[in-house]
Amino acid sequence: MSSEIRQKNVGWNLAAYIIMIIFTVLTVGPLVWLLYSSVKPHFDIIRNVFGLPKTFYVQNYVQAWNLAHLGILMLNSIFYSTVATAITTLLALAAGYGFAKFKYKISGFFYFFFIMGLLITVHSVLVPLFVMETRLRIDDTRLGVILPYVAFGLPFSIYLATSYIRGIPDSLEAAAVIDGASYLRIFKDIIIPICTPVVATMLIFSFLANWNELIFVLTLTSKATLRSLPVGVLAFAGGKTRNYGLQFAVLVIATLPMIMFYVFSHNQLARGFAAGALKE
Amino acid sequence: MTEKSLKRVSYTVLTGPAILIYAFIIIFPIVFSLSLSFTEWSGLDTPKLVGLEQYVRILTDPVFLHGLRNILLVVAVSIFGQIPLGFVLAYIIYRRLIVGGRFFETMIFLPITISAVVVAILWNQIFSPAGIYTALMRMIRDDPRYVLGIFESKTFAMVPILFIILWMYTGMYMVIYIANLQRISPSVIEAAIIDGATEGQILGRVILPSMVNIIFTTAVFAISGSLKSFDLIYAMTGGGPAHYTEVIAIYMYVNTFKYYNYGFGSAVSVVIVILSLGLIGLIQIIFRRFERMYEA
Numbered sequence: 001m002s003s004e005i006r007q008k009n010v011g012w013n014l015a016a017y018i019i020m021i022i023f024t025v026l027t028v029g030p031l032v033w034l035l036y037s038s039v040k041p042h043f044d045i046i047r048n049v050f051g052l053p054k055t056f057y058v059q060n061y062v063q064a065w066n067l068a069h070l071g072i073l074m075l076n077s078i079f080y081s082t083v084a085t086a087i088t089t090l091l092a093l094a095a096g097y098g099f100a101k102f103k104y105k106i107s108g109f110f111y112f113f114f115i116m117g118l119l120i121t122v123h124s125v126l127v128p129l130f131v132m133e134t135r136l137r138i139d140d141t142r143l144g145v146i147l148p149y150v151a152f153g154l155p156f157s158i159y160l161a162t163s164y165i166r167g168i169p170d171s172l173e174a175a176a177v178i179d180g181a182s183y184l185r186i187f188k189d190i191i192i193p194i195c196t197p198v199v200a201t202m203l204i205f206s207f208l209a210n211w212n213e214l215i216f217v218l219t220l221t222s223k224a225t226l227r228s229l230p231v232g233v234l235a236f237a238g239g240k241t242r243n244y245g246l247q248f249a250v251l252v253i254a255t256l257p258m259i260m261f262y263v264f265s266h267n268q269l270a271r272g273f274a275a276g277a278l279k280e
Numbered sequence: 281m282t283e284k285s286l287k288r289v290s291y292t293v294l295t296g297p298a299i300l301i302y303a304f305i306i307i308f309p310i311v312f313s314l315s316l317s318f319t320e321w322s323g324l325d326t327p328k329l330v331g332l333e334q335y336v337r338i339l340t341d342p343v344f345l346h347g348l349r350n351i352l353l354v355v356a357v358s359i360f361g362q363i364p365l366g367f368v369l370a371y372i373i374y375r376r377l378i379v380g381g382r383f384f385e386t387m388i389f390l391p392i393t394i395s396a397v398v399v400a401i402l403w404n405q406i407f408s409p410a411g412i413y414t415a416l417m418r419m420i421r422d423d424p425r426y427v428l429g430i431f432e433s434k435t436f437a438m439v440p441i442l443f444i445i446l447w448m449y450t451g452m453y454m455v456i457y458i459a460n461l462q463r464i465s466p467s468v469i470e471a472a473i474i475d476g477a478t479e480g481q482i483l484g485r486v487i488l489p490s491m492v493n494i495i496f497t498t499a500v501f502a503i504s505g506s507l508k509s510f511d512l513i514y515a516m517t518g519g520g521p522a523h524y525t526e527v528i529a530i531y532m533y534v535n536t537f538k539y540y541n542y543g544f545g546s547a548v549s550v551v552i553v554i555l556s557l558g559l560i561g562l563i564q565i566i567f568r569r570f571e572r573m574y575e576a
Binding site: 095102114230244 | 286287290291293294295297298299301302304305306307308309310312313316323365368369372377378384386387388389390391393394395396397398400401402403404405406410411412414415447450451479500504507508510511514515529532533536537542545546549550552553556557560
């Protein structure tokens with residue numbers, strides 16, 4: 001009996017290993033290929049697809065950086081992502097505090113409004129947003145990019161913040177109210193410090209979404225100096241150059257910051273994704 | 281100021297900015313979009329009211345219908361591919377059927393952090409005549425002239441894209457499931473093992489019932505995420521060749537920003553919202569059934 005069970009388990013384990021290894025190789029294989037091909041000259045890539053680099057051909061990176069104007073794209077991406085993430089997180093925390101702790105009836109209505117936003121696709125507002133921004137003359141400006149980033153980041157961040165702050169015992173802030181502290185003071189000195197774990201998740205999450213965003217920058221800007229990394233990478237590696245070495249170098253430069261970011265924040269990010277789906 | 285009005289002012293200061301930005305950038309444009317969808321408008325002249333004409337044009341356009349078919353394929357792959365696969369992977373790691381689960385988890389999750397544009401160009405390279413897929417197939421088939429021709433088939437052009445969608449997002453579902461599996465009390469599972477339950481019985485009778493809710497939530501994510509899919513396909517094929525890989529979001533984008541049919545584009549986006557709400561409603565009905573089944 002017991003040996004039968006053990007045998008069955010061995011079968012399960014074997015199947016598990018096969019599935020896991022196939023999946024991991026499929027996931028990581030292309031990325032490894034991308035990484036080492038990016039230091040091979042164009043003709044080496046074509047001649048020997050799998051071959052490891054014979055020399056470390058850094059010229060790909062130097063040329064790609066200059067030809068694709070990666071410096072300005074990178075700066076823009078950093079600017080959009082940082083500013084939008086900071087604003088989204090602060091506004092979401094403030095609103096989350098309001099919705100969770102001020103017992104107003106209207107909070108439920110507003111909260112529902114934001115939650116519905118999780119289902120809204122960017123494309124359903126693109127046309128009117130474009131028209132609106134043109135009329136207000138904020139199209140082709142940094143403000144015109146950051147506003148939609150913030151607006152589309154709010155639903156998920158507010159969801160995280162509100163459900164977290166609801167879990168904070170009322171007694172904590174009630175004591176502060178009796179001591180005569182203002183609500184804004186409580187927000188700053190009590191709520192924000194307690195929220196540190198969820199703030200980390202919100203920051204990472206929102207930064208990642210903003211960093212990889214494509215369509216707003218694509219439609220709402222036309223100046224080359226305002227474009228972000230995904231838009232620039234698409235224009236360059238997706239069309240302008242047929243030199244594979246350059247293409248690969250551009251892809252690596254666009255990917256590496258996020259992969260490093262991911263390796264450092266893996267736990268928090270994974271927990272964040274999970275937290276989003278936890279309380280339903 | 282009285283205590284009461286002070287509280288009200290604080291509430292306004294705290295929640296006001298978020299509500300204003302959200303209303304201005306999302307709610308107002310949606311209402312605007314709905315009204316534009318009944319007009320004919322190039323963006324310059326004054327919009328001309330045409331009633332439901334745009335909707336009729338959309339629903340009778342074969343390009344739209346093919347795009348609809350394609351997007352339903354994406355939804356199907358998300359629900360019947362990503363969710364079960366993600367669950368299997370999560371289950372393997374959670375039940376410690378393998379050593380080094382943490383490592384595998386980290387690796388499989390990796391594609392989520394990469395921009396869809398990069399993923400698209402990378403896979404275009406892999407499938408290109410100088411890519412690893414082509415090289416591998418040439419070795420396997422022993423045919424040095426092999427090239428991938430699937431994109432020229434109207435029926436199957438979506439297959440590589442569907443595969444990449446699986447590649448990109450399965451890790452996300454896996455991570456969500458791992459976190460939720462970890463909330464199941466280990467003592468319940470131990471008790472089942474002591475009672476002589478097999479791995480299959482543990483899965484079917486203990487674990488799955490407690491995961492119904494989360495699977496529902498991820499199914500909703502999968503649907504709304506699928507209908508949004510634009511970046512990857514736009515960067516990979518632009519909807520081509522000959523609209524074979526076009527999805528509704530690309531259809532909307534091209535008609536609006538290339539042909540300046542704002543009214544038409546707005547009508548398409550209304551269709552996207554209706555479709556997404558409809559599918560989510562459908563999923564909800566199905567899961568209610570499941571819940572009742574488990575309760576019985």
